[in-house]
Amino acid sequence: MSAIAGPMGRVVDPARMRRVMGRFATGVAVITALDERGDPHGMTLNSLTSVSLEPPILLVCFSTRARTAVAVAESGRFAVSILAARQEPIALRFAGRGEDHFAGLPLTYGDHDVPVVPDALAHLECTVDRSVTAGDHVVVFGAVERTCDRDGPPLAFLGGRFGDFTGRGHQPQSWFF
Numbered sequence: 001m002s003a004i005a006g007p008m009g010r011v012v013d014p015a016r017m018r019r020v021m022g023r024f025a026t027g028v029a030v031i032t033a034l035d036e037r038g039d040p041h042g043m044t045l046n047s048l049t050s051v052s053l054e055p056p057i058l059l060v061c062f063s064t065r066a067r068t069a070v071a072v073a074e075s076g077r078f079a080v081s082i083l084a085a086r087q088e089p090i091a092l093r094f095a096g097r098g099e100d101h102f103a104g105l106p107l108t109y110g111d112h113d114v115p116v117v118p119d120a121l122a123h124l125e126c127t128v129d130r131s132v133t134a135g136d137h138v139v140v141f142g143a144v145e146r147t148c149d150r151d152g153p154p155l156a157f158l159g160g161r162f163g164d165f166t167g168r169g170h171q172p173q174s175w176f177f
């Protein structure tokens with residue numbers, strides 16, 4: 001395994017980086033795109049971040065080995081499906097390496113003809129704004145062109161495990177930035 005030299009001469013190896021970042025709880029999404037032949041691709045992903053509100057921009061980080069990353073680069077479009085708590089089987093399906101993630105799955109299509117995951121909590125349809133290669137991943141910024149969402153509990157991910165989000169009953173916090 002390769003390692004990255006950190007401050008004070010310490011080394012942050014990939015296993016440590018994964019373990020430490022695994023302490024940051026996230027939601028879970030499936031990214032979908034069509035390749036240049038029009039075949040659908042999709043993958044489970046938790047590196048989803050809102051970047052800008054005006055204009056609306058988000059980012060996702062793809063392994064350079066991910067087939068979906070190639071489809072996104074080819075088509076310049078992708079969709080984000082934010083998964084609901086009971087969609088752990090969908091998260092596992094779209095994480096299987098080298099498998100046909102769509103086999104036997106009923107498809108729903110967004111405006112861009114990109115398939116989306118039915119019954120997700122939210123869908124966002126994006127065009128690629130720009131891409132930046134960073135180490136073994138490519139960071140793709142997506143200009144958000146269309147969204148829809150519904151209420152319901154989200155699927156959470158922490159420490160390599162799926163889980164549920166438990167609210168503390170506070171009033172929703174307004175944004176400070």
Ligand SMILES: Cc1cc2nc3c(=O)[nH]c(=O)nc-3n(C[C@H](O)[C@H](O)[C@H](O)COP(=O)(O)O)c2cc1C
Nearest residue numbers: 043044045046047061062063066067068095096097
């Ligand atoms: C909870 C979870 C989160 C994941 N997040 C990412 C991610 O942010 N980026 C990434 O490249 N792969 C991520 N993966 C791994 C991909 O889902 C997996 O490599 C997938 O098989 C890639 O499919 P593809 O090659 O068909 O595109 C994640 C997997 C799981 C289970």
